[in-house]
Amino acid sequence: RFAGEWVAAVAATSRYLAEDAAGLVEVEYEPLPALVDPEEAMRPGAPVLHEAHGSNIAFQTSMDFGDVDGAFREAAHVYEGRYRWNRHSGVPLETFGCVASWDEISGMVDIWASQQNPQVNEQVARTMRVPSNKVRVHMDVDIGGSYGNKRGRKQIFLTAAASRMVGQPVKFIEDRLENMAAGDAHGPDRVWKVKVAADGQGKVLGLDLTVIDDAGAYAGRGAMQISKPLTALVGPYTIPAVRYSPISVLTCKTNQAPYNGFGQAPTNFAIERSIDLVARGLNLDRAEVRFRNFIQPDQFPYEIPTGATYDSGDYPTVLGKALKLAGYDLAQMGERKAEARRRGKLLGVGIATCIEPSASGGSIYNLFNNPGMIGGGDAGEGVRLQVDVNGNVTATIGFQSAGQGHETTVTQLVCETFQVKPSQVAVVRADSTGGVPSVATTGSRMHLMMVAAVLGAAAKIKDKMVAIASQALGVESSMLELRDGEFVAKLLPNLRIKFEEVARIAYRRADLRPSNFEPALVETYVYRNPKSGQREDIQPEGAFKTRGFISFAFAAHVPIVEVDPETFEIKITQYYLTHDCGVQINPQIVEGLVYGGTMRGIDAALLSQYCYSENGQLLSQTFMDHLLSSAMEVPHITATDNCTPAPGHPLGAKGAGEGGYMTAPAAVLSAVEDALSEYGLFLSDIPVTPTGLRELMRERESSCDEG
Numbered sequence: 010r011f012a013g014e015w016v017a018a019v020a021a022t023s024r025y026l027a028e029d030a031a032g033l034v035e036v037e038y039e040p041l042p043a044l045v046d047p048e049e050a051m052r053p054g055a056p057v058l059h060e061a062h063g064s065n066i067a068f069q070t071s072m073d074f075g076d077v078d079g080a081f082r083e084a085a086h087v088y089e090g091r092y093r094w095n096r097h098s099g100v101p102l103e104t105f106g107c108v109a110s111w112d113e114i115s116g117m118v119d120i121w122a123s124q125q126n127p128q129v130n131e132q133v134a135r136t137m138r139v140p141s142n143k144v145r146v147h148m149d150v151d152i153g154g155s156y157g158n159k160r161g162r163k164q165i166f167l168t169a170a171a172s173r174m175v176g177q178p179v180k181f182i183e184d185r186l187e188n189m190a191a192g193d194a195h196g197p198d199r200v201w202k203v204k205v206a207a208d209g210q211g212k213v214l215g216l217d218l219t220v221i222d223d224a225g226a227y228a229g230r231g232a233m234q235i236s237k238p239l240t241a242l243v244g245p246y247t248i249p250a251v252r253y254s255p256i257s258v259l260t261c262k263t264n265q266a267p268y269n270g271f272g273q274a275p276t277n278f279a280i281e282r283s284i285d286l287v288a289r290g291l292n293l294d295r296a297e298v299r300f301r302n303f304i305q306p307d308q309f310p311y312e313i314p315t316g317a318t319y320d321s322g323d324y325p326t327v328l329g330k331a332l333k334l335a336g337y338d339l340a341q342m343g344e345r346k347a348e349a350r351r352r353g354k355l356l357g358v359g360i361a362t363c364i365e366p367s368a369s370g371g372s373i374y375n376l377f378n379n380p381g382m383i384g385g386g387d388a389g390e391g392v393r394l395q396v397d398v399n400g401n402v403t404a405t406i407g408f409q410s411a412g413q414g415h416e417t418t419v420t421q422l423v424c425e426t427f428q429v430k431p432s433q434v435a436v437v438r439a440d441s442t443g444g445v446p447s448v449a450t451t452g453s454r455m456h457l458m459m460v461a462a463v464l465g466a467a468a469k470i471k472d473k474m475v476a477i478a479s480q481a482l483g484v485e486s487s488m489l490e491l492r493d494g495e496f497v498a499k500l501l502p503n504l505r506i507k508f509e510e511v512a513r514i515a516y517r518r519a520d521l522r523p524s525n526f527e528p529a530l531v532e533t534y535v536y537r538n539p540k541s542g543q544r545e546d547i548q549p550e551g552a553f554k555t556r557g558f559i560s561f562a563f564a565a566h567v568p569i570v571e572v573d574p575e576t577f578e579i580k581i582t583q584y585y586l587t588h589d590c591g592v593q594i595n596p597q598i599v600e601g602l603v604y605g606g607t608m609r610g611i612d613a614a615l616l617s618q619y620c621y622s623e624n625g626q627l628l629s630q631t632f633m634d635h636l637l638s639s640a641m642e643v644p645h646i647t648a649t650d651n652c653t654p655a656p657g658h659p660l661g662a663k664g665a666g667e668g669g670y671m672t673a674p675a676a677v678l679s680a681v682e683d684a685l686s687e688y689g690l691f692l693s694d695i696p697v698t699p700t701g702l703r704e705l706m707r708e709r710e711s712s713c714d715e716g
Contacts, residue, residue, distance in 0.1 A: 085209045240369075565672070
């Protein structure tokens with residue numbers, strides 16, 4: 010159903026032999042018309058991709074939150090926009106790899122894979138029709154860069170099935186063409202049709218959002234990505250009414266993966282471009298329109314029309330800081346534009362903001378009202394801690410690493426809680442049968458969920474150790490504190506016992522520890538998202554309120570670009586941003602996440618696209634055609650932060666893994682449009698390229714000539 014789709018698998022003793030053997034496979038195809046345009050695929054009479062389904066529409070609904078019709082009746086102005094978020098994705102240096110080993114005697118399959126899947130062991134078990142405790146997915150695998158697109162589910166299934174068939178371990182490694190054309194790793198591909206109702210001062214009264222999502226040939230997790238926007242459907246703005254009409258459409262393209270934000274980034278792009286549309290229509294400053302519509306600090310916690318409750322924030326301050334960093338002043342910017350023009354360049358300043366929902370509890374799937382689906386329901390995160398007989402600490406987590414610094418963060422928390430040295434801490438990763446409930450590194454969740462689980466397990470162990478120290482010292486537990494690696498009596502500081510000695514008593518001295526204590530210091534704590542699974546059905550029928558995210562981070566980006574008026578080459582000369590992810594547990598990790606995400610957002614805005622021909626052939630399946638940014642395209646990023654702690658998290662932390670990518674595309678497009686403001690262009694598609702700008706200019710000149 011799409012070019013490059015896998016229809017047969019060959020196992021051999023080497024990749025070379027396998028490829029040669031695959032070339033001998035003959036397949037008889039009945040050519041059918043290709044479906045590449047999702048809007049064309051929706052039309053009556055279009056060829057149907059899945060005859061049994063009877064339609065190319067995988068999912069469709071429409072929901073009103075608030076009085077949408079009333080908002081548009083009362084509006085002084087109604088603006089309409091159409092936006093195109095073209096298909097792209099993360100493209101890791103290393104493609105997907107997997108090793109599977111089936112043991113016929115135990116009925117157990119071991120899997121090592123560079124995957125980032127929630128509950129992947131459950132999925133393998135369902136596919137292979139074996140008990141879930143007979144699938145051992147090893148998590149001590151550094152999977153490298155992912156941004157959510159390293160799923161590889163069918164690759165894992167095939168490798169596991171092949172190992173079972175041949176009775177030997179089997180290895181599968183994608184080549185680059187397989188990865189790009191058929192790796193099921195593409196990001197969202199959406200057409201937005203937006204109506205904005207506003208009063209004469211630029212206050213937005215309502216939104217009408219229709220999105221057509223090109224899921225590819227099979228719905229998979231692609232269709233699910235149209236659900237997450239409900240959690241931040243009005244962005245950081247006090248928009249009282251919104252209509253959301255998502256449509257998931259099947260076409261002759263490879264499948265989507267839940268790439269970087271699980272579908273939230275295109276929604277933020279549409280919202281921010283719509284705010285620019287209002288500013289343009291009323292001839293108002295883009296920053297001023299945002300300030301007029303922002304949720305104010307004293308309004309938190311703030312429930313948006315869809316039911317999501319933003320926990321805390323200071324959006325005016327964050328945007329103000331970013332503008333100050335950039336030296337944003339209308340008069341001053343006029344001078345800078347004039348100076349650039351004297352050099353033969355067109356200078357533009359972009360503005361965009363973004364809400365980053367953090368740590369989902371599965372409620373984003375409420376759109377489908379099916380809590381039993383993979384990834385849905387009450388998704389907790391577990392950690393097991395052990396203080397051994399010598400006072401060393403082992404922390405066991407149950408998920409894989411995609412480069413987010415989990416070992417560093419866990420070690421930091423353990424050291425701070427138990428006042429031990431980093432050399433005394435080991436962080437290990439349990440496999441899927443290791444008894445540590447876990448999900449995966451998705452949805453900006455681990456530095457919230459994992460951190461809370463570490464603190465919960467540590468508190469349980471600390472309580473035990475205080476009880477032991479209390480009996481050993483003859484002091485009430487409430488009168489003890491851990492200070493400089495020793496349990497000390499608050500009023501009698503000479504009464505003290507070392508942390509290591511308490512650990513030794515726990516394991517070796519039954520005569521000194523409380524009689525009801527087991528001889529160990531091992532605790533597991535599973536942190537439950539306090540908002541997990543919350544759903545409230547409302548009128549009109551089909552709409553509901555969802556409250557599944559713990560906290561909501563915020564960011565504001567202000568890039569400055571120069572455009573060559575002859576070649577339309579676009580160069581980002583400076584990039585300024587401010588982010589608020591609450592309390593930063595490790596600022597260096599946050600910095601890396603913000604910078605990396607922003608770079609991927611620049612890719613989306615200017616470079617990356619999976620282009621298909623009219624007959625469904627992928628045209629950009631090598632790095633000659635699918636472009637990625639380098640140090641030449643990404644400028645120095647000047648960043649600062651703001652901190653409004655998350656009241657629902659033990660440390661006040663919020664997510665930081667997705668905001669950079671979510672914000673940058675709209676910001677960069679806004680800057681390019683500002684640079685070309687004298688031409689009256691409205692940019693609606695990403696990526697924006699010199700070729701695309703040249704075509705827009707030709708269309709403008711043609712329409713002027715006809716006029």
